[in-house]
Amino acid sequence: MAALLRERPGKSAASRASHSPPGAQKKQKRFQRKRSIALSVLMFGSFAYFVVFHYGALAGNVIAFKDYVPFDGIWGSAWVGGSNFERMLDDAEFWHSVVNTIVIAVLQLVFYFPVPLALALLLHSLTWGTVRRFVQSIAYLPHFVSWVIVVALFQQVLGDTGMVNGYLQDAGIHTIDIIGNPDAFKPLVVAQVIWKDAGWGTIIFLAALSQVDEQQYEAAAIDGAGPWRRFWHVTLPAIRPVVVLLLIMRLGDILSVGFEQMLLQRDAVGPEAAEIIDTFVYYQGIVGGDYGYAAAAGLFKGLIGAALVYAANKVAHRLGEQGVYK
Amino acid sequence: MSTQARPGWMEKPRPVTQVGKAIALVVVVALVCVPFLTILSTSLASQGEVVENGGWVLWPTEPTLDAYRDILNGGIVTHALGVSIGVTAVGTTLSLLCTVFLAYALARPNVYGSKPVLLLVLFTFLFPPGMIPSFLVVKELGLLDSYASLVLPVLVNVFNLVVLRGFFQGIPEELYEAARLDGAGDLRILWTIVLPLSKAALAVVGLFYAVAYWNSWFYASLYMESDHWPLQQVLRTYVVAGEGLTDTTTGEGTVSAPQTVQMAVLVIATVPILIVYPFLQKYFTKGVLTGAIKS
Structure with missing residues (x-):
């Protein structure tokens, strides 16, 4: 609490106000409190979204331990202990979806x-700004197109009757x-991901590259370093933190691969090739109506x-990188 | 090719490298543009020409707007277009509003309850609730088959929230203090100082929300009856899955829609993105990076 108080800018404002007459100081303080309450109300109003749709749903995960019957509702359905999880661990289809995902x-x-x-x-090596910006604009674009459209475009270009x-x-x-x-x-889904997101993915690397002081390159060049040595000793160290960070974060997220992308194409190629954990949950629960079992698989994925x-994130910190949170 | 801004210390690039780079750039641009070009051309061609060429056209010999006339005359696609526009407009507005309030409250140090709220918000990022419980919450709230089910469950995006919060925190404290000494309340400061200074971040976050609402189809497939579908879900059903259009355009059901019509739907679903994109593109790096660096 002491730390909280110390951080308040109100305090610095108040100490500044201490040079003015005591009446003004009092008024200052009263304003301070009133304002905070107004913002609190707005904040909690918006936070209600998280309470209902995140924490409410999070609590709904209890059905993973129940035999959920829609008529009886979430709380009325019978407890079944860990049997949904036991069934999952014995389910070859589930493990197949885990393997596919990984x-x-x-x-x-x-x-x-x-x-x-x-x-x-x-892109960074281009010295002609107009060309660089043009290619960047084009390359970012597919990121903003929906998966439905991406899949349709791939059908249109690579399909039986395609271009x-x-x-x-x-x-x-x-x-x-x-x-x-x-x-x-x-290979097709990897190609789709490359087409859709490779351009957008350059943003973070380009930012890291633009942070490099031009003088470092100049100094290296004057010292006799050619393009490759400059790349090795100046460029690479500059982007290494970003690369390490993204790599680690991707490893942490390894149980998630594009759910929408898979769902859109699963019917065409069958579950053998396209079932991932998320589509397994979808087909067991939403399509099959086996909500308790599907929720168990979803909860398992969420926990892992x-x-x-x-x-x-721990590894990122250990390596001296920032991580996604502190 | 690149003679414009080469610093004096840099070697003259070798012609081989130059040609290699040029080829790589052309390939990148073509890989993105050609698919869009072929759907646009096919949608503008006559059905006969498309069939003759085997399902696609790269350059229509006699461009016609027949396909667009077919789908925009009040059938399923017209309705779906209306739904998509409505959901995108209302959803983006509500999402921006809530995200701004939350981000601002969480960026200011003098808001009662902001520390636990911040922790609870960030935790949802680490542990999403899962598809089945989310579905059941929407069902229990009685939101099935209501347009609210396309907006409320995705109202605030944590990434967007973090981007905006980072931007608000970057505004110098002196500005807040000066405004406060002038007697401005926190809401007035938000409206007259913070928001005008955050145009780039607001543009980017607004774009992210709008694109997400416009592109969303999965929630519609979960929650909505087919006569309330937005455009992307219609596109998914009739173009990607190739089901028949039971529509006024053909009169009879179960026949797969003509290729030109399918491509026209595809074009209509893509065009809004192409239109807003150039206006907002200049803000990307600025907006995205502040968020990325702060988080």
Whole structure:
């Protein structure tokens, strides 16, 4: 509480006001308190959203320990202890969705992660500002397009009757079977993520690159360092913290891969290729009506996920980086 | 190519590098633009030409607006467009309002209860409640099949909140104190000093909200009956999943909509983003970075 009080700017205002007559000081203080209350009311009003839709829903996770029957409601349904979790641990379909999730996440880490970095280095190396800004604008754009549109665009370009196959047919080469092909699904989703987010992902790297003092490059060049040595000794150290941070955060979030992206395409390729933990929860609960079981799987993912983010953050701090929170 | 601002100490780039870079840039731009171009062209072509060419056109020989006329004459798509516009406008306004209040209260040190609220808000970032309980909350509140179910469950985004809070905290304390000595209350300070200084952050956060509402389809598929769907969910059903349009345009159901019509829906769902994008683009780096650095 003492720390709280010390931080209040009201105190500094009050001490400044102590030079003025005592009446003004009193008035000052009264204003201070009134204002804080008005803001508190607004704050708690908006915070009600979190209470209802986050903490209310969080409490709703009790159905993971129940046999939820819609008619009986959340509280009226019978307790079943940990049986939903026991069933989950024995469910091959569940474990298959876990494996799929991790495989896709790792593929993204290997094939997606370096792309924004490479693109950022390319853009940063351009000295012609107009070209750089133009390419940046174009490259950011797909980030703002919905997954529905991205999937539709990929169908249109790579599908059976799509553009690429049209050209291949005209050229007399055999066509490619990508859309709706379970074997091609994982590379396809990685390609979609690259198309949608690689451009946007450059922002944070470009920011780190722009922080580098131009004089460092100049000094290195005068000392006889060529482009590669300047890259190695000036550029890389500048972006290393960002790279490490993003990498760790992605590892902490490894149980989440694009839910909407998978859900949109799961029917076309089947659960064998496309089922991830989130779609498993969706199909068990929303589609299958097995709410208690689905909530158990969701809660399992939430708990492991939170632990991973927490651990990742710890590692980031250990490495001397900032992390997502302190 | 890049002779404009090369500092004196930098070597003249080799032609091979220059050509390589140019090719890479052209490829990047083409990969983004060509898919958009082909859907636009296909939507503007005649159905006959599209069928003849195998399902797509890169350049329509006789451009026609027939497909747009078909879907904008008061059928499912027209209604869905109205829903999307309404939800986006109302949702963005409410979200911005609540986010500004919360961010401002959490950025000021003299607000009663702000410390626990901040902790509780940040905790939701670490531990999201999960799909099934969220669905049940909406159901228990009786919000199923109401447009409120598309806005209220996603009213405040923690990332946007953190971005705005970071921006508000960056405003010099002297400005607050000067205003306070002039007798301004906290709300007046917010309105006359903080918000005008935060235009870039507000633009970016507003854009993020608007794009999220406009692009949202999953909640509509969860909560809404099909005659109240927004555009993206219509797009998902009739274009991505290829189900038939039971609509006034064809008169009969279950026939998959013509390719030109599908592409026209796709274009209409994309165009608003293309329109607002250039205006807000200049704020991106500024707005996003303050948030990223502060968080």
